[in-house]
Amino acid sequence: MSVAVTHEPKTSLVVPAPVGEPAPLPLALRPLAGPPALLLEDVSKRFVLGRKKKPVVAIERVSLRVERGQIYGVLGANGSGKSTLIRLVSTLLTLDRGRAEIFGHDVEREEMAVKRLINRVSVDAAFFKKLSPYENLAFAARLYGLDPAIARRETARILERLGIGERRMGQPIEQMSRGMQQKVAIARALLTSPTLLLLDEPTTGLDPRSKLDVQAFVEELRATHDATIVLTTHDMAEADRLCDRIAILDGGRVVAEDTPAGLKARVAREHGLAPTLDNVFLAYTGRSLDEDVDEDDQEKNG
Amino acid sequence: MTAVTRETGAAFAFVERNFNLSRRYWGWELAFLVYAIAGALAISFIGAEQGDQRLTFSLVIGAIFWNYLSTVFSFIAETIAWERWEGTLEYTMMAPVRRASQLLGSTSYALLYGLVHTTVILVVLTLFFELDLSQANFVTAAGIMAIGSFSIVGIGIMAAILPLLYVERGAQMTFVIQSCLLVVSGVYYSVEVLPEWMQVLARLSPATYILDGVRRGLLDGATLADVWYDIWPLAIMGAVLIPSGLWLFGRAERYAKRTGKLKRVG
Numbered sequence: 001m002s003v004a005v006t007h008e009p010k011t012s013l014v015v016p017a018p019v020g021e022p023a024p025l026p027l028a029l030r031p032l033a034g035p036p037a038l039l040l041e042d043v044s045k046r047f048v049l050g051r052k053k054k055p056v057v058a059i060e061r062v063s064l065r066v067e068r069g070q071i072y073g074v075l076g077a078n079g080s081g082k083s084t085l086i087r088l089v090s091t092l093l094t095l096d097r098g099r100a101e102i103f104g105h106d107v108e109r110e111e112m113a114v115k116r117l118i119n120r121v122s123v124d125a126a127f128f129k130k131l132s133p134y135e136n137l138a139f140a141a142r143l144y145g146l147d148p149a150i151a152r153r154e155t156a157r158i159l160e161r162l163g164i165g166e167r168r169m170g171q172p173i174e175q176m177s178r179g180m181q182q183k184v185a186i187a188r189a190l191l192t193s194p195t196l197l198l199l200d201e202p203t204t205g206l207d208p209r210s211k212l213d214v215q216a217f218v219e220e221l222r223a224t225h226d227a228t229i230v231l232t233t234h235d236m237a238e239a240d241r242l243c244d245r246i247a248i249l250d251g252g253r254v255v256a257e258d259t260p261a262g263l264k265a266r267v268a269r270e271h272g273l274a275p276t277l278d279n280v281f282l283a284y285t286g287r288s289l290d291e292d293v294d295e296d297d298q299e300k301n302g
Numbered sequence: 303m304t305a306v307t308r309e310t311g312a313a314f315a316f317v318e319r320n321f322n323l324s325r326r327y328w329g330w331e332l333a334f335l336v337y338a339i340a341g342a343l344a345i346s347f348i349g350a351e352q353g354d355q356r357l358t359f360s361l362v363i364g365a366i367f368w369n370y371l372s373t374v375f376s377f378i379a380e381t382i383a384w385e386r387w388e389g390t391l392e393y394t395m396m397a398p399v400r401r402a403s404q405l406l407g408s409t410s411y412a413l414l415y416g417l418v419h420t421t422v423i424l425v426v427l428t429l430f431f432e433l434d435l436s437q438a439n440f441v442t443a444a445g446i447m448a449i450g451s452f453s454i455v456g457i458g459i460m461a462a463i464l465p466l467l468y469v470e471r472g473a474q475m476t477f478v479i480q481s482c483l484l485v486v487s488g489v490y491y492s493v494e495v496l497p498e499w500m501q502v503l504a505r506l507s508p509a510t511y512i513l514d515g516v517r518r519g520l521l522d523g524a525t526l527a528d529v530w531y532d533i534w535p536l537a538i539m540g541a542v543l544i545p546s547g548l549w550l551f552g553r554a555e556r557y558a559k560r561t562g563k564l565k566r567v568g
């Protein structure tokens with residue numbers, strides 16, 4: 001299902017090509033130079049939950065290569081290892097096995113260099129809820145060594161672009177809707193100009209309007225910033241719309257990896273199914289994401 | 303931007319953020335301050351009831367300086383616990399900031415906060431009790447507090463490890479440590495009244511030396527030279543506890559990353 005953006009942003013970050021000159025190629029299609037934005041080789045991670053319990057395998061021998069400028073989607077059911085993968089790349093977990101590099105920097109040995117290149121937006125907007133967006137973003141700016149005056153201007157500009165006016169910037173974040181909080185989280189990540197942006201289910205739980213706003217903004221980022229984006233999502237339409245390549249995780253393993261078009265063609269050719277990402281997911285994991293969401297709802301409802 | 307400038311800026315980020323949090327939670331700050339003043343007054347009135355000026359002054363000193371030490375300790379020890387409750391721990395831990403800078407920022411704000419808090423209580427108690435300060439040596443009291451703060455900071459950093467390792471019980475454990483320090487450090491009584499095994503613990507607590515030195519300075523007018531026996535243990539504790547605390551914090555962070563304990567819970 002294709003989704004249309006229902007409203008135009010007041011201002012745009014997209015810089016149009018000068019008249020008479022060819023439009024620049026999307027970053028994902030430009031010639032490659034330098035090391036990949038993200039390289040995972042044979043990465044594994046398991047968690048020990050107790051002496052008598054079997055360790056839980058979260059990530060099992062995953063290898064991925066994300067080129068600079070790509071939006072790389074990671075699709076998977078709940079518990080498939082998507083967030084663990086993001087945490088491993090974010091230096092929040094250590095690797096049990098394998099190697100992870102960001103722009104040629106080893107995640108374990110060059111942790112500080114890696115931290116300067118990345119930022120992450122998680123499914124929960126992680127803020128001091130009593131503080132205002134400006135106070136939270138000022139804290140982030142100082143942590144990342146940004147000039148406070150420039151950070152203040154940039155904060156206002158990004159939040160304005162995301163539809164959050166100057167008036168809201170001084171109010172506690174707890175007074176904002178979840179959609180607005182998530183936009184502030186995205187603004188905080190962008191403020192630090194990460195070269196690798198990790199979006200961990202950024203639209204999960206958002207209302208349709210907020211979801212579309214965030215998706216439009218991610219598209220705009222691709223067009224205007226030299227940023228690589230790794231996006232985990234439950235939303236097939238979102239993955240189809242935004243991602244240059246997609247990896248499907250199941251039980252901590254990558255069970256399929258290709259462009260969205262490549263995956264759909266494969267499922268039609270090899271499984272005789274209609275070429276949709278839902279069928280790709282069903283074919284490679286043996287279940288649909290709807291089942292997963294239903295189970296999740298049942299667990300929540302007791 | 304040099305590394306020193308960047309790390310100083312990062313340390314200031316924690317000072318500024320904690321100041322903003324105090325401002326936003328001003329209602330709670332006021333409530334805590336009223337409770338601290340009420341507690342200090344309640345203890346000090348025991349001395350007034352006895353009609354013993356020296357006992358009253360001794361209790362006032364205990365109440366005021368324990369408030370400072372416990373405030374500084376809990377502020378540092380709860381650095382990690384706060385972030386866990388708010389859900390910001392992962393975001394802070396993945397920022398390009400050295401842990402020493404983070405703890406320096408948290409510690410600096412804790413010391414400032416403790417000083418302001420304690421000054422208010424000091425003013426209120428001075429108004430309630432006519433304290434004879436003619437013999438008091440304020441230089442000794444200030445010197446002992448300055449030296450003693452290092453060891454309290456060191457213990458605070460070590461206690462901050464607990465919420466890192468134990469997702470829920472860590473904060474409870476730091477509270478227990480603080481309670482133990484209160485009992486064994488001679489805050490309101492002489493450590494000589496404690497059972498022998500508790501006196502051993504008293505000798506390991508920096509608060510014991512801080513309170514003894516401050517009392518001797520303010521009650522008896524002792525000079526820094528006179529309280530040398532309080533200063534050298536504090537100097538050694540400060541020199542050992544801060545580097546040890548930072549080292550242990552690094553080890554604990556590594557363990558938390560290996561076992562997945564940085565993840566938000568609750």
